[in-house]
Amino acid sequence: MDADSGEGIVVIGAGQAGLSAAYHLRRLGLDFVVLDADDTPGGxxxxxxxxxxxxxxxxxxDLPGLPFTAxxxxxxxxVVAAYFADYERHFDLDVRRPVRVRAVTRDPAGFAVATDAGDWQARAIINATGTWSRPYLPVYPGAAGFLGRQLHYAAYRGPAEFAGKRVLVVGGxxxxxxxxxxxxxxxxxxxxxxxxxxxxxxxxxxEDRGRAVIAEVTERVAAGLPPQSVVSVTGLGYTTLVRAALAKGALDRHxxxxRLVPTGAMWGxxxxxxxxxxxxxxxxAALSHLAPLHLREPGGGIRLDGTATVREPLVHLIGYGPSASTVGANRAGRAAALSLAAALLPSSPVR
Known part of the structure; x- marks a missing residue:
């Protein structure tokens, strides 16, 4: 599917959700292209x-069809980037990069996808842009006046640069x-x-626990509310990292x-x-490019019917809300592909 073509599906994002969707679109015989903003595979x-x-x-x-062996x-x-790159090659997926999508708008033929590498016309959209490009920084009294360094976890590159520093870690x-x-x-x-x-x-x-989490998050999205953070539903498991932090006495939560002050923080x-x-x-969720479609409900979220947005049934969100996890992304990729096969190829068998 080339730029300006209007015969297929544009998948936006080549992370876990986008690659899963591409795999199932290929199996179902649907024409598609994957547009990815990164220079290299890996989401x-x-x-x-x-x-x-x-x-x-x-x-x-695992992504569908090719097990991951750590x-x-x-x-x-x-390691994960190499797995994703192998996956794209193994299934000969049509991934274009770097292509940054600026806006998706409605037009008479379906959807217009404006990017920094040309424009695409599509009959349907699968959005799989995830969240990493949109870190959340809450607003707290005094934060603007703090004289030390502030960074989001997205910019964290290891402990060495914090040697000898007094560090406040915010988040659960x-x-x-x-x-x-x-x-x-x-x-x-x-x-x-x-x-x-x-x-x-x-x-x-x-996977059973994952399905239970997905069901809980789905209730909130179905009500048109913004999805909660995954950890607010799952809690913290006793992973290798948790055990390491516990052994070092670092999980003493306060x-x-x-409020923050120029040189620290105040508790009363x-x-x-x-x-x-x-x-x-x-x-x-990184969804600003979908703003022209006016998908949001008064509650601030985007209401979904499965993976399809209620306001634009041929626009599917995966890696959003109920599918914002690796197990959820895989299931959502398949669900979106099957739904679009039924809509665009009515005689297509469900596989």
Missing amino acids: AWQHRSPSLGVGELHRIF PPSGTAAS GNSAVHVLSELPGVAASTRWVTRRPPQFHDGEFT PMFD DSFEPFDVIIWATGFR
């Missing part, structure tokens, strides 16, 4: 901190745990704060500060100095 994984080893991953679910060593970023998810598992013994001190007490659970995060009248704040506060 969001290629941007993860080089200090995160493959052995510390919570779990990577090597004994290597960074998560390089796996990103915060990753940071806290590495800073002890390097930073002068760490303080972990969250809005709610973290919930830990035993047991592997299985409540959120009341109690002051603690800090040099650095790491905001491990999650991400939001």
